[in-house]
Amino acid sequence: MLQIEPAFLQYPDWKGHSFLREEVAKFLSHYCRSPKPLKPKNVVVMNGCGSLFSALAATLCDPEGIRPSGHHRICLVSCLISFDVRPFQLTVEKLENSLKEAKKEGLNIKALILLNPHNPLGEVYSSEEMISFLEFAKMHKLHVIVDEIYMLSVFNETDTFHSVLSLDGLPDPQRTHIMWGVSKDFAMAGMRVGMVYSENRDLVQALDQLGCFHGVPGPTQYQMAQLLRDRDWLNSEFLPENRRRLREAHSFMTEELKKLDIPFLHRSAGFFIWADLSKYLSEKTFAEELSLWRCFLKHKVLLSCGQAFSCVSPGWFRIIFTDQLHKLKLGLSIAHFHFSSCILVVSPMEWDKM
Structure with a gap:
């Protein structure tokens, strides 16, 4: 993992080196149980999920894809708003009410952020729930950023996490963007590596334009590729012990x-x-x-x-x-x-x- 090739010391493709995006696609295909192999060309790697959120906000909230507009917002709907049969449960009804309130305030909501598994609740949403949220977004023509950064940190063996990427078909694939990073599941927050998978080619190209502000150093990308491809160690040693x-x-x-x-x-x-x-x-x-x-x-x-x-x-x-x-x-x-x-x-x- 400490090998340094001369190419690692040059400016990379701002979406991430091709060798890393290939490993990310294979990694997510495996652990997200994608029905079809994910495509490396749909992967963007940046220096942490915070940078990804910033770049996605700038891209999705502005028609030009560079500067965020003052009257557009990404909407993080809080599910911490009431008790139900399941405390603080997120529902389509709550999403509808939040969207109505935002419109009353004159906000033009462009996207919805969903966290699964959830922070701070630790909630793991079912495939049926996630589909209902995605259908809601499709109906209102909203982009959805699905943050799955805790997907490998489900530690109860009776509970199963279902990634959005495991669905046979997304309600609106051009407006659905899935994020993951190494800071939580791998306890490597200091490495600053986050990634997004999107079938929206315009979005990927726009993120590429912003990548010069959020690039990951070449040696770090090489280390990440080595880690992600070491499936035997991850499955037999790291993940069982971590859980x-x-x-x-x-x-x-x-x-x-x-x-x-x-x-x-x-x-x-x-x-x-x-x-x-x-x-x-x-x-x-x-x-x-x-x-x-x-x-x-x-x-x-x-x-x-x-x-x-x-x-x-x-x-x-x-x-x-x-x-x-x-x-x-x-x-x-x-x-x-x-x-x-x-x-x-x-x-x-x-x-x-x-």
Whole structure:
């Protein structure tokens, strides 16, 4: 993986070196269970999914494909808006309502972002659900960016992830674009490699024009190609062990939350647990939620509060459980101390005085 050819030190094809796009197409064909081999010419590789989102937004929201227009938006519809039979469940009805609200505000929605598996819920949507979302987008002539960056991090053996690329036919293939990257499933966020697969040739060409701002270094592309083609090691060593560690850490954290009588969503994908700490708020307000978050932060425990995810119910927090066991125990011991000795006696607003 450390080999460096002279060609790796030159400017590459801004969509990614052809050898890497070929390996990406083979990799996604295999792990996404595509009914037909995916085509390398439909792959674009950039330095991380953040760059891909930026380039896709600039391309899809502007007729010229270069500068984003002020009156066009990509719509990330929050599913954290109400309780249903399945808490925070995303439905076509919610998508319809969100689109109507956006239009009332004068926004011209051009695209929809769907995350599967979901962050922060850990939800894994079924093929039927995803098809219904894609049908909704087709009806309203919306592009869909499907972010599947946690697709290999489904750690419960009873749950199965179905990629959009596994469908026999997409409702609107020219407006459906699938993203994946190595930062989550491979724990390689520092490598900055993300990829998108799209059958829309105009989109691929437009992304190629923006690639000069988001290129991946040649040696890194070579390393990624070597990793993606090592299917034997991935299947026999890395993925089974990674999922085992995810299950172990998730089981430990959820058992501790049960001991603390903290409600949470029990899901089987990703790195997060969506937990309800609202009973520790003196008032059910986002100001109190922010105070609780600051108290955790003051004592070096980093959680993400629901406000960061547009949750309308104060008190929900995202807990990252993917860390070493001794760090999880330390974080929980600090949290448990404040839960037992402080939170039940004083409000979070008073903690800083203690």
